[in-house]
Amino acid sequence: MSSFPITYRTRVRRLAERGSYDRETVYSILDEAFICHVGFVSEAKPVVLPTLYGRDGDRLYIHGSAANRMLRDISKGVDMCITVSLVDGIVLARSAFHMSVNYRSVVVHGRATAVEGGEEKARALKILSEHVIPGRWAEVREPSEKELKATAVMSIDLKEVSAKVRTGGPKDDADDMRRPTWAGVLPLEMQFGDLVPDELMVAGIAIPEYLKVSSPKKRK
Amino acid sequence: MSSFPITYRTRVRRLAERGSYDRETVYSILDEAFICHVGFVSEAKPVVLPTLYGRDGDRLYIHGSAANRMLRDISKGVDMCITVSLVDGIVLARSAFHMSVNYRSVVVHGRATAVEGGEEKARALKILSEHVIPGRWAEVREPSEKELKATAVMSIDLKEVSAKVRTGGPKDDADDMRRPTWAGVLPLEMQFGDLVPDELMVAGIAIPEYLKVSSPKKRK
Numbered sequence: 001m002s003s004f005p006i007t008y009r010t011r012v013r014r015l016a017e018r019g020s021y022d023r024e025t026v027y028s029i030l031d032e033a034f035i036c037h038v039g040f041v042s043e044a045k046p047v048v049l050p051t052l053y054g055r056d057g058d059r060l061y062i063h064g065s066a067a068n069r070m071l072r073d074i075s076k077g078v079d080m081c082i083t084v085s086l087v088d089g090i091v092l093a094r095s096a097f098h099m100s101v102n103y104r105s106v107v108v109h110g111r112a113t114a115v116e117g118g119e120e121k122a123r124a125l126k127i128l129s130e131h132v133i134p135g136r137w138a139e140v141r142e143p144s145e146k147e148l149k150a151t152a153v154m155s156i157d158l159k160e161v162s163a164k165v166r167t168g169g170p171k172d173d174a175d176d177m178r179r180p181t182w183a184g185v186l187p188l189e190m191q192f193g194d195l196v197p198d199e200l201m202v203a204g205i206a207i208p209e210y211l212k213v214s215s216p217k218k219r220k
Numbered sequence: 221m222s223s224f225p226i227t228y229r230t231r232v233r234r235l236a237e238r239g240s241y242d243r244e245t246v247y248s249i250l251d252e253a254f255i256c257h258v259g260f261v262s263e264a265k266p267v268v269l270p271t272l273y274g275r276d277g278d279r280l281y282i283h284g285s286a287a288n289r290m291l292r293d294i295s296k297g298v299d300m301c302i303t304v305s306l307v308d309g310i311v312l313a314r315s316a317f318h319m320s321v322n323y324r325s326v327v328v329h330g331r332a333t334a335v336e337g338g339e340e341k342a343r344a345l346k347i348l349s350e351h352v353i354p355g356r357w358a359e360v361r362e363p364s365e366k367e368l369k370a371t372a373v374m375s376i377d378l379k380e381v382s383a384k385v386r387t388g389g390p391k392d393d394a395d396d397m398r399r400p401t402w403a404g405v406l407p408l409e410m411q412f413g414d415l416v417p418d419e420l421m422v423a424g425i426a427i428p429e430y431l432k433v434s435s436p437k438k439r440k
Contacts, residue, residue, distance in 0.1 A: 009265070035307055035321070037257035039268035045229070048259035048268055048303040050325055085270040087255055087410075092431070095361040096349055097371065101255070105270055129316055139401045141315040151317065169418045181359050182425050183418040188436070190307075193407030198389045201403050208402055211312075216408070 001027075009109045010162040020163040029106045029163055030055050030084055032217055034132045038062060039081040053082070054124070054131035058158040060108065061115065061124040063151070080156055082108040089187040093170035094179045102166050102185060109160040115153040118145060124153045134220055135210025191215045221247075229329045230382040240383040249326045249383055250275050250304055252437055254352045258282060259301040273302070274344070274351035278378040280328065281335065281344040283371070300376055302328040309407040313390035314399045322386050322405060329380040335373040338365060344373045354440055355430030411435045 001023040004010070012019025020026070036053045039046055053062045060082060084106045091100035115121045122143060129137045143151065170183050192214055195207060213219045221243040224230070232239025240246070256273045259266060273282045280302060304326045311320035335341045342363060349357045363371065390403050412434055415427060433439045 035305060035323075037259075037268050037270075037303055037305070039257075039259040039266035039301070041261055041264070041266050044261070045299045045329070046259035046261050046266055046301040048257050048301045048327070050257075050303060050305040050323065052321065079265045081259070081266040081268045083257055083268040083270060085255060085257070089413075089416075090352060092353070092356065093360070095363070095367075096345055096357065097361075097363045097367040099349060099352070099356075099360070101272065103255075103270065107268070109265070125316055129319060132310060132319070133312070133406070136312065136319075137316065140313070140319070141317075141396055141399060141401075143315070143317045147315075147317040169416070176361055177420060178422055179361060180422055180425055181361075182428055182431065183421050185416040185418075186353070186431060187413030187416060188410055189413060190408055191411045193309075193409060196309075196389070196405040196407060198403040198405075200397060202398055202400055205400055205402050211402065211406060 004158065004161045006162075007160050010107070010160045012162055012164055015164075015166075018164045018166055020165060021161070025163045025165065026106050026158070026161050027055070029086060029104045030060070031131075031220065033084045033086055034216065036060075036062065036082045036084045039083070040078050042078075052128060052132060053084075054128035056124075056127050060156050060158065061128050062112070062154050062156070063125070063128055078112070080108075080110060080112045082156065087188050088167070089185045091166075091170050091185055092183055094172045094176040094181045094183050098170055098172055100166065100170070102168070104163065104165045106161065106163045108156060108158060110156045110158075112154040112156040115155050118148050121148050121151065121153050124155065125151065128153075133210065135208065139208065189215055189217065224378065224381045226382075227380050230327070230380045232382055232384055235384075235386075238384045238386055240385060241381070245383045245385065246326050246378070246381055247275070249306060249324045250280070251351070251440065253304045253306050254436065256280075256282065256302045256304045259303070260298050262298075272348060272352060273304075274348035276344075276347045280376050280378065281348050282332070282374050282376070283345075283348055298332070300328075300330060300332045302376065307408050308387070309405045311386075311390050311405055312403055314392045314396040314401045314403050318390055318392050320386065320390070322388070324383065324385045326381065326383045328376060328378060330376045330378075332374040332376040335375050338368050341368050341371065341373050344375065345371065348373075353430065355428065359428065409435060409437065
């Protein structure tokens with residue numbers, strides 16, 4: 001797969017060897033996570049809000065409270081930074097200085113636009129829903145026109161994008177290698193727990209196959 | 221415990237009933253998570269970067285690449301927004317419109333200052349390390365003066381702070397309640413996996429008790 005262009009804003013500066021611009025890496029991170037942190041500037045100050053998102057090729061759709069608050073400003077031309085982070089483990093080095101975290105993150109810079117038309121909005125919501133829980137959309141009641149109007153969705157194209165990835169064990173100084181300290185990685189992963197059925201659900205509904213997943217990583 | 225004052229910037233606007241300003245709620249979220257998303261404004265545009273943090277009373281210490289990049293601008297007086305999010309589950313409603321997520325988040329607004337003195341910096345790094353893995357600091361080699369100089373740490377006081385929490389099952393419309401759709405919550409939790417020892421570790425080191433934890437939630 002091709003790469004995103006490296007721009008002034010997307011070039012990874014610190015620990016540049018961890019930077020990546022290829023679509024395969026960027027897509028795999030974006031497709032595993034489903035919560036992003038949206039940053040925008042409001043009255044000259046930064047605001048960061050978590051929200052759901054979905055991906056359609058080189059376009060992201062975002063949803064919810066962030067979109068609502070941003071929409072107040074969007075006609076004024078607000079820029080956005082969307083950051084998605086997956087934490088894969090805590091890196092336990094022999095020295096405090098080399099303590100680290102294994103992670104995969106994507107940072108998207110760009111200008112978001114509000115999704116206005118009912119048709120694109122419905123399509124965006126389907127993409128978002130299928131991104132979070134593939135298979136769900138076919139089972140739920142689709143949004144009414146009134147609901148579509150009440151839902152804020154924004155889109156941003158993936159143009160200025162970078163990924164940053166750290167993997168592997170601790171990188172200790174040679175002088176510390178013989179220290180009698182446990183060293184290695186404590187892996188970390190999001191796991192789904194046991195489903196909690198709604199008490200008001202009509203009787204006799206079996207758990208659908210698409211909900212029988214152990215972790216977000218395995219939901220696709 | 222007391223509450224943080226509600227200010228123009230911290231007042232939760234959308235779904236205000238989910239907002240909270242009491243220290244107990246804010247502290248519990250900040251103490252369970254250890255990755256924050258730091259937002260700041262760089263050349264009039266928003267930047268959001270993930271990084272580690274620790275809490276000392278009403279002060280947060282942040283660390284790493286975000287701090288490094290921010291430090292370039294800090295003398296110019298950059299404001300910061302730090303957001304911490306925990307995702308507890310996916311709320312599966314009977315309609316697309318009511319799909320939701322159970323989450324706990326904290327948003328901190330304020331002005332960060334660089335931690336300059338070696339003594340406070342060492343103290344901040346200890347707080348940060350103990351925040352991520354309690355018990356670890358006593359085992360690792362403490363940072364040298366040279367390492368302290370190479371480490372960027374910033375502090376921000378908890379003054380303008382709000383939490384937002386969603387719990388419970390789906391809130392469907394009355395008309396949708398008899399739909400034969402599985403409804404409820406798919407819980408989500410960060411879990412630690414099996415420790416991966418460093419191949420170069422000296423022989424005969426037992427796994428310390430403080431690393432025998434199943435999830436970040438239980439690490440304190």
